[in-house]
Amino acid sequence: MNKSYLSRIFIASVFFIINNTLIAQDSLQISDTNQITVIFAGDIMGHDAQIEGAYNEQSKKYDYEPTFRYIKEYIQNAGIAVGNLEVTLAGPPFKGYPQFSSPDELLFYAQSAGFDVLLTANNHALDRGDKGFIRTLDMLDSLGLYRAGTYRDSIERMKSYPLIIERNNILIALLNYTYGTNGLNIQPPLIINRIDTAQIDVDIEKAKLIDPDFIIACMHWGIEYERIENESQKELAEFLIEKGVDIIIGSHPHVVQPVRYLTNDSDTTSGYPVFYSLGNFVSNQRAQYKDGGIIAEIKLTKIADSTSVSQIAYLPYWVWREERSKEKFNFYVLPVSLYETQADSINLSPGDEYRLNRFSADTRKHLEDIKESDFYK
Numbered sequence: 001m002n003k004s005y006l007s008r009i010f011i012a013s014v015f016f017i018i019n020n021t022l023i024a025q026d027s028l029q030i031s032d033t034n035q036i037t038v039i040f041a042g043d044i045m046g047h048d049a050q051i052e053g054a055y056n057e058q059s060k061k062y063d064y065e066p067t068f069r070y071i072k073e074y075i076q077n078a079g080i081a082v083g084n085l086e087v088t089l090a091g092p093p094f095k096g097y098p099q100f101s102s103p104d105e106l107l108f109y110a111q112s113a114g115f116d117v118l119l120t121a122n123n124h125a126l127d128r129g130d131k132g133f134i135r136t137l138d139m140l141d142s143l144g145l146y147r148a149g150t151y152r153d154s155i156e157r158m159k160s161y162p163l164i165i166e167r168n169n170i171l172i173a174l175l176n177y178t179y180g181t182n183g184l185n186i187q188p189p190l191i192i193n194r195i196d197t198a199q200i201d202v203d204i205e206k207a208k209l210i211d212p213d214f215i216i217a218c219m220h221w222g223i224e225y226e227r228i229e230n231e232s233q234k235e236l237a238e239f240l241i242e243k244g245v246d247i248i249i250g251s252h253p254h255v256v257q258p259v260r261y262l263t264n265d266s267d268t269t270s271g272y273p274v275f276y277s278l279g280n281f282v283s284n285q286r287a288q289y290k291d292g293g294i295i296a297e298i299k300l301t302k303i304a305d306s307t308s309v310s311q312i313a314y315l316p317y318w319v320w321r322e323e324r325s326k327e328k329f330n331f332y333v334l335p336v337s338l339y340e341t342q343a344d345s346i347n348l349s350p351g352d353e354y355r356l357n358r359f360s361a362d363t364r365k366h367l368e369d370i371k372e373s374d375f376y377k
Contacts, residue, residue, distance in 0.1 A: 034169040034302045035310070036079035040218070040249045042278030042293040044110065044118075046087040046102035049284040049321075051094050053329040054105065062105040066330040067282055068113035070338055070346075071317060074295070075114035079167050082174070082218070083110065083281060084251045085118040088125070089139040090132025096284070098182075099127035104139060111143055117163070121149025121176045121193045122220040122252065126184040133190055148218070149176035153189035161193075162207045162215075170214070170302050173207035175200070175245070178220035179252070195221065197239055204243045213307045214300055217245045222253045222277055227289060227366065229257050229276040237262060237274045246272055247309065249296060253277040255289040256363055259296075259312070259370055273298070273312050282319055282333050292318040292336075292359045294367070313371050316363045318356040320348065336360045337372065 054062040068075075075081045085107075087100040094101055110118070118140060126133060133150065140147045146165065151157040163174040177193045177200065186192050193199075200217075207215050217240050222233050229237075229250075237248055241262045250257065256279040261271030279293025299311035318339075320332040339346055339356060348356065364372070 032304050035299060036168045036170050037297060037299050038080045038082065038172070038216075039075065039078040039298070039315075040275070040278060040296040041075075041081070041083040041115075041281040042295075043084050043086045043122075043251055043254060043280045043283065044106075045096075045280060045283035045285075046094075046100050046106060047096035047284035049096075049329055050282070050331055051096060051102065052327075053324065053331060054103065062103040064106050064109035066322075066332050068109055069332060071333040071335060072113035074315060074335065078114065078297075080117065080165060080172070081115045082117040082119065082249075083115050084122060084218070084220070084278075085110075085120055085136075085140075086122050086124050086251075088128045088132040089136045090128035091135060100124050101128050101132060107139055107143065107145075111145060115145070117146040117148065117165070117174065119149050119176045119218050119220075119251075120147055121178040123178055123180055123182050125150055125178070125192050126181045126186060129184075130187055130190060133186075148174050149178070149193050151191040154191060157191050162203060164210060164212070168302075170300055170307075171210070171212045172300075173210065173212040173215045175203060175207070175215065175217040176220075177217070179222075195219070195236065197236075200240070201243055204240075204245065208244060213302055214246045214309075215244055216247045216249065218249045218251070220252045221250055222257065224253055225255055225290065226253055227255050227257060229260075233276055237276075241272045241274075247298060248272075248274040249278065250274070250276045251278060254280050254283070254285060256292075256294055256366055259314070259367060273309060275314075280319065282331055284321070284331070286321065288358065289362060291355065292316065292363070294363065314367060315372065316360060318359045320352060320356070322352075336363075 054064050056063050087102040089104055089107055090101040094103055146163060148163040165172045177195045179195050223230055240248055241264045257276035260274045262274055275296045278296060281293055295315040297313040301308050301310035316336045317333050318336060320334045322330045324330050
């Protein structure tokens, strides 16, 4: 990434402001300025209760509109919206844990809600074998969604990886890797990006050949349900930053982990953000810390040839499971700030309100060094 001395000063000041919990603002009034806000959502899961709750007995189809009802405006307003698709679209029989296959309607509603990119390198990518693996790619491609992480063969990977997206004259290279696939082995010629530092090094160098403004690595890593990143995550994050990655987004632990700022040896003034885990986007996991997550909101700025991460924020949301009938539930991804400003129009039970407030307090304390998004305020 081409960073001038001016850009390095600007990033450093933004890092200082962010860590004092204020919103960073670009005070430079230069006409040749481009900006884009990129958002990242956590694990899009499909447990049995979600599948059963989405089924409409009259139409015999699956309706995921409730899932995205309260969050879609936020997603649609992003310049680029990225999510981690942690299910296969392998067709029936539909099933949740431990080997996920969700109805195609989940994908349709995710796209309608505003997701542009779905990541597929995760530990459930091989849940339904080769056929499920390929069908998932076919479904994503049929809708024209961007994707990264899994490929039909080496030729496809060579042509389409790293994923390159250009918006508002800002060029982004997106990487995606997983620690494993739950012991299931991929069969050639199929490819899933595994965390292998030698291969990642090659991929980053390939990305640099197109001179992107930002390189973003999305890592499926860490230990499930651990709220603090482990040493392996730290070491890998340091490796990625040293090799030239600008932003790191983590998934897999199913709980929110801290956001840290790293430097590299060649640029010790800049803070490179690492979101170690965003938690679940939607799931049927109901225990404390697992019943919600955050969206990472990152504003990228380009002034002439100088680039910067000009604002970091997050949007906390809680997964509201509303009982519709006996053992049938609607699932809603409910932004905490939306509920706080519009509680009268959202009919939470006292128990649900307690759990939302508990998740909100836990998450805000955990991430007290960065500023929440004020989209709904």
